[in-house]
Amino acid sequence: MKTKYVLALSGNDIFSGGGLYADLATYNTNHLHGFVAVTCLTAMTKNGFEVFATDSQIFAHQLNSLKDVDFSAIKLGLLPNVEIAELALDFVKNHSDIPVVLDPVLVCKESHDVEVSALREELLKFFPYVTIITPNLVEAELLSQRNIKTLEDMKVVAKDLHDLGAKNVVIKGGNRFSQEAAVDVFYDGKVFQVLEYPVSEKNNVGAGCTFASSIASQLVLEKSVFQAVKESKDFVYQAILHSDQYGVKQNYDQ
Template sequence: MTNKYVLAISGNDIFSGGGLYADLATYTTNHLHGFLAVTCLTALTDKGFEVFATDEAIFSHQLNSLKDVPFSGIKLGLLPNVKVADLALDFVKKHTEIPVVLDPVLVCKEKHDVEVSVLCDELLKFFPYITIVTPNLVEAELLTQMSIKSLDDMKAAAKHLHELGAKNVVIKGGNRLSEEKAIDVFYDGKEISVFETPVLDTNNIGAGCTFASSIASQIVLGKSPKEAVALSKDFVFQAIRHSDQYGVKQNYEED
């Protein structure tokens, strides 16, 4: 079988639970050949969990190095600033013939409100060129400027993101609406679908990254966006269910 090449434009997670580590592991699980363009490094410092953006020139060199690879799909993760996001957008515009998944990571790092607002505006520029966007509840609130407190709010926000230009939308509710169910909402411009799994007691991090890279993998493998979301929802549930409980997230949040 011919190899399918999938690019992750994403950041380094120093604890190896999310970011590029989750992307590559998911691609490998789906028998895809993963490539990376690294947007940032992270570290736990005396200021907390910090994100250090890749130098603009270095990031540009990374993308230029990959310009002739025949990619079958692209997954976008953490874009730490406007300069990096602009370069990533230029690259995506040159690959409009392949599926692109945007995971709009906005709240894993310390950011001032003005900076988050600027990044939101920048991420909205990707919408005409992507196949599906996968925000969590907080990211969906930031992108839509809507308050999301219920399942109906999630559905309304998904429709609004579609109106803003996203062809397909999945909003990750996690366990914020229910202590017993992890609820996600999918919208393709025609139909709302709700996906639920039981909430698991875990300290794992990186589920959102894994979910987005799994969706990218499934679309590359020929599934529709809705099918990809359904399969990826189950994939993440099973991955968490059978994973090691490292607990780093709890440790550094309590410091």
């Protein structure tokens, strides 16, 4: 069988639980060859956990190095600033014939409103060019500029994001509404699907990255979008059950 290549545009998690480490582990578990263009570095400093964006010229060189690779899918993770996002968008536009999964990570949500507003506008530009977006509740609220307090609110926001150009949307609800169940909503412009899983006390660091890169993997393996989402939720749930103190572990015994 011909080797299939999948690209992640994602950050370097210093604790190796999420970001590019979760992406590559997920691709490997699905027997795909993973590539990474690094968008940022992270570290613990006196100010707490900080994100340091890759120099935009270096990021552009990374993407140029990969322009001739025959990718079967792309997963977009943490895009730390507008400059990086613009370069990523240009790259995605040149790969419109393959599945693209956008995990719209918004950093510094509480303290940098101007930066988040600019990045929000940039992320909205991706919507027409990606196969699916996978925001969590906070990201969905920021993107839609609506509050989410109920399952019905999740459905309203999913429709709003679809109306803004996203072809398929899955909002990760987590356990905000219940400590017993984690609830997600999928919407394809026609039908809402609600996915519900028990809440686990195990470490879920890297779960969002793993979820998005698993969807990309399943799309490469020719699953429908909803089936890719469903199988990825199953996969992440099992991975969390087998996690350690640093985050999700993909290579569990199945």
